[in-house]
Amino acid sequence: MIKQTHSTLISEDRGGPAQPLLLVRDLKKYFPVRSGLFTKEKRFVHAVDNVSFSVSKGKTLGIVGESGCGKSTTAKLVARLISADSGKMVFDGDGVVEYGGIALKEFRKNLQMVFQDSFASLNPRLTIEQTIAYGPTVHGIPAHEAKSQARELLQRVGLSPDQFASRYPHELSGGQRQRVNIARALAYQPRLVILDEAVAALDKSVQAQVLNLLQELKQERQLTYLFISHDLHVVHYMSDEVMVMYLGQVVEKGPVERIFNTPAHPYTKALLSAIPSMNPAKRTLKPPLEGDPPNPINPPAGCRFQDRCPHVMDLCRNVSPVLMNVTNIDAFSEHTVACHLNQGMRL
Amino acid sequence: MKNALLKVRDLQVEFNGQRKAQALSGVSFDVAAGEVLTLLGESGSGKSVTLRSLLRLHPEKSTRIKGSVIVDGQDVLSLNAKELNQYRGRTTSMIFQEPGLAFDPVYTIGQQMTEALCAHEDLDASTAKARVLEMLERVQIPQARKRFDTFPHELSGGMRQRAMIALALICRPKLLLADEPTTALDASVQIQILLLLRELQKDTGMSVIFVTHDIGAAVEVSDRIAVMYAGRIVEVGDVASIVDKSRHPYTKGLLESIVGTENRGSPLATITGAPPNLMNLPSGCSFAPRCQKAQSKCTSQTPELETKNATSFACWNPVA
Numbered sequence: 001m002i003k004q005t006h007s008t009l010i011s012e013d014r015g016g017p018a019q020p021l022l023l024v025r026d027l028k029k030y031f032p033v034r035s036g037l038f039t040k041e042k043r044f045v046h047a048v049d050n051v052s053f054s055v056s057k058g059k060t061l062g063i064v065g066e067s068g069c070g071k072s073t074t075a076k077l078v079a080r081l082i083s084a085d086s087g088k089m090v091f092d093g094d095g096v097v098e099y100g101g102i103a104l105k106e107f108r109k110n111l112q113m114v115f116q117d118s119f120a121s122l123n124p125r126l127t128i129e130q131t132i133a134y135g136p137t138v139h140g141i142p143a144h145e146a147k148s149q150a151r152e153l154l155q156r157v158g159l160s161p162d163q164f165a166s167r168y169p170h171e172l173s174g175g176q177r178q179r180v181n182i183a184r185a186l187a188y189q190p191r192l193v194i195l196d197e198a199v200a201a202l203d204k205s206v207q208a209q210v211l212n213l214l215q216e217l218k219q220e221r222q223l224t225y226l227f228i229s230h231d232l233h234v235v236h237y238m239s240d241e242v243m244v245m246y247l248g249q250v251v252e253k254g255p256v257e258r259i260f261n262t263p264a265h266p267y268t269k270a271l272l273s274a275i276p277s278m279n280p281a282k283r284t285l286k287p288p289l290e291g292d293p294p295n296p297i298n299p300p301a302g303c304r305f306q307d308r309c310p311h312v313m314d315l316c317r318n319v320s321p322v323l324m325n326v327t328n329i330d331a332f333s334e335h336t337v338a339c340h341l342n343q344g345m346r347l
Numbered sequence: 348m349k350n351a352l353l354k355v356r357d358l359q360v361e362f363n364g365q366r367k368a369q370a371l372s373g374v375s376f377d378v379a380a381g382e383v384l385t386l387l388g389e390s391g392s393g394k395s396v397t398l399r400s401l402l403r404l405h406p407e408k409s410t411r412i413k414g415s416v417i418v419d420g421q422d423v424l425s426l427n428a429k430e431l432n433q434y435r436g437r438t439t440s441m442i443f444q445e446p447g448l449a450f451d452p453v454y455t456i457g458q459q460m461t462e463a464l465c466a467h468e469d470l471d472a473s474t475a476k477a478r479v480l481e482m483l484e485r486v487q488i489p490q491a492r493k494r495f496d497t498f499p500h501e502l503s504g505g506m507r508q509r510a511m512i513a514l515a516l517i518c519r520p521k522l523l524l525a526d527e528p529t530t531a532l533d534a535s536v537q538i539q540i541l542l543l544l545r546e547l548q549k550d551t552g553m554s555v556i557f558v559t560h561d562i563g564a565a566v567e568v569s570d571r572i573a574v575m576y577a578g579r580i581v582e583v584g585d586v587a588s589i590v591d592k593s594r595h596p597y598t599k600g601l602l603e604s605i606v607g608t609e610n611r612g613s614p615l616a617t618i619t620g621a622p623p624n625l626m627n628l629p630s631g632c633s634f635a636p637r638c639q640k641a642q643s644k645c646t647s648q649t650p651e652l653e654t655k656n657a658t659s660f661a662c663w664n665p666v667a
Contacts, residue, residue, distance in 0.1 A: 066534070067504075173621050174390075175621060176621075203389035203390055203560060203622075204389065204561075204562075204601060204604055204605065205389065205600060205601060205604045205617060205618040206389075206621065207604070207606075208604035208606070208615040208616065208618075209617045209619075211606070211615055212614050212615050212617060230533065230534060231534075231606075232534070233605070233606040233607060233608070234606050236606075236608055236611060237606045237610055237611055237615070270535060271534065271535065274534045274535045274537070274538045275534065275563065276537075276538065276561070276563030276564050276566060276567045277566065277567070278562070278566055278590060278605075278607075279566070279590070280566050280587050280590065281587070283566075283567055284538055284541075284542065284567060285542075286542075287535070287538050287539040287542055289535040289539075290539075291505075292503040292504070292506065292536060293503075293533070293535075
């Protein structure tokens with residue numbers, strides 16, 4: 001455990017326990033597409049389009065979706081690695097980079113990220129100990145303290161400091177490197193950790209070890225996770241709440257058991273049935289979705305899922321559905337879905 | 348095995364680059380005509396090395412290959428250059444993990460497929476084109492006529508993998524090697540490709556060796572599964588027996604470390620440690636350092652594959 005001597009980095013709880021740690025409202029990011037010299041029309045990739053969500057303290061929000069649906073862009077927008085076109089973020093009751101709110105440097109200390117590619121996210125010319133100690137010294141921790149803290153963290157993530165502290169990233173295996181990335185993120189004593197496909201590149205047996213480590217650390221340090229993955233099993237294991245994205249928009253959001261047991265959006269249903277069955281006697285006979293995810297450049301009007309949806313209606317082609325509570329269960333549920341089928345039932 | 352299309356006996360592959368690595372240490376297996384065999388294992392277990400050896404894709408200078416590979420009566424390891432050209436693509440062909448890298452970016456899909464076809468068969472241009480179009484339709488590429496003239500980068504990941512499959516099957520090979528064909532794809536597209544492979548296999552009656560680290564994908568397509576670890580096959584059996592009645596502790600560990608819906612709220616079962624370094628393999632059973640049931644015999648003697656009940660496994664202390 002980290003001793004109190006390192007407490008200088010720890011940020012106090014600003015709001016109460018009921019205050020969501022992170023509140024995101026109407027986040028939007030369009031990337032311009034380079035077009036020809038003579039084409040007048042400007043085209044945009046609608047990477048993230050009006051995404052809103054909140055994460056409660058000590059909970060994990062899972063974000064799932066196919067590649068190109070905007071999961072990672074959302075993570076980068078939240079971490080302010082790229083700036084949003086519009087939208088608002090509130091961290092523990094304080095607006096992020098707003099007058100009277102939380103400053104960017106302070107916010108970044110509270111929020112850390114672990115990326116998919118464990119090798120590309122480590123500096124190849126720094127030893128592991130230097131890598132982990134670097135961040136805290138930037139935030140004003142004396143070098144020797146940062147170093148001893150780095151060794152404690154290495155021990156905690158299961159890498160013996162005597163053996164590993166002076167090694168370079170290329171001398172480690174993928175699983176070990178990902179542990180270093182986790183240790184580096186924790187060195188800032190963050191409250192929110194964004195895990196962007198953090199276990200996707202690992203072998204199955206190593207993946208289970210890292211998932212266990214993440215769950216233990218969450219308990220010990222009261223962390224809040226934003227867990228991004230395309231692996232539905234892993235999301236189910238890690239998350240308390242799940243948000244399903246399709247082409248830059250949130251199509252369904254709710255508690256993990258509700259999403260997995262009674263999915264309301266046709267896309268969520270299809271994703272769930274695309275999981276290979278583990279029973280050779282019950283093989284999948286028909287692919288649940290035809291075709292590839294459509295092009296996010298200038299997506300169609302109306303519902304973005306219309307071309308692949310088995311229940312498509314005329315309404316879907318003209319009006320885009322908004323997130324509403326799932327109606328057939330109870331009016332106050334936290335389970336929301338953006339689908340005209342759901343809204344049809346309400347009428 | 349009777350009527351085996353492929354017989355691999357005691358295949359050993361050693362890379363002698365800057366550092367020596369024993370990538371395969373004695374792999375033997377058969378594939379019957381019309382059978383789908385999955386090689387399942389983690390990175391570095393030798394699955395891809397096995398496939399590449401079957402096509403002799405390793406650089407000859409820095410690789411030492413021992414053992415024998417017989418495909419359809421031909422001894423692959425002793426083919427000369429001309430025979431090898433005929434063998435590759437015609438008897439055996441391969442699908443790679445990254446279709447974006449496997450295609451030549453400066454030629455269209457159609458040109459590349461026509462080239463492959465004309466290299467093996469004596470056809471005039473219009474017949475060749477008709478064959479290519481037919482193949483593109485067969486792998487369910489919509490608007491095949493239009494796709495014939497597209498470049499690889501213009502296709503999406505799933506479409507590119509379909510085109511890759513079409514390219515591999517254009518000469519009607521008897522053996523198809525699929526090296527993690529769905530790993531780079533999204534789940535919804537992965538299942539489409541798996542079903543397509545299964546369907547094409549049924550139609551053509553070819554044999555398939557499917558390499559993956561995803562047990563779910565293996566169960567979806569294969570007849571038999573061979574589990575590999577550190578350059579050896581540690582357990583082999585039909586799909587149902589591997590899933591339900593596996594005896595090797597590594598197979599058991601792999602199956603248990605899969606995250607399922609029932610795991611929520613409890614820690615996952617894990618295999619401690621990491622796969623061994625191929626440059627310095629432990630003596631005896633390579634899995635012994637990570638095995639909970641390891642005894643002194645395990646670190647001194649290497650177990651051989653033995654058939655008992657449902658599966659064959661190489662272990663001194665199998666799980667009951």
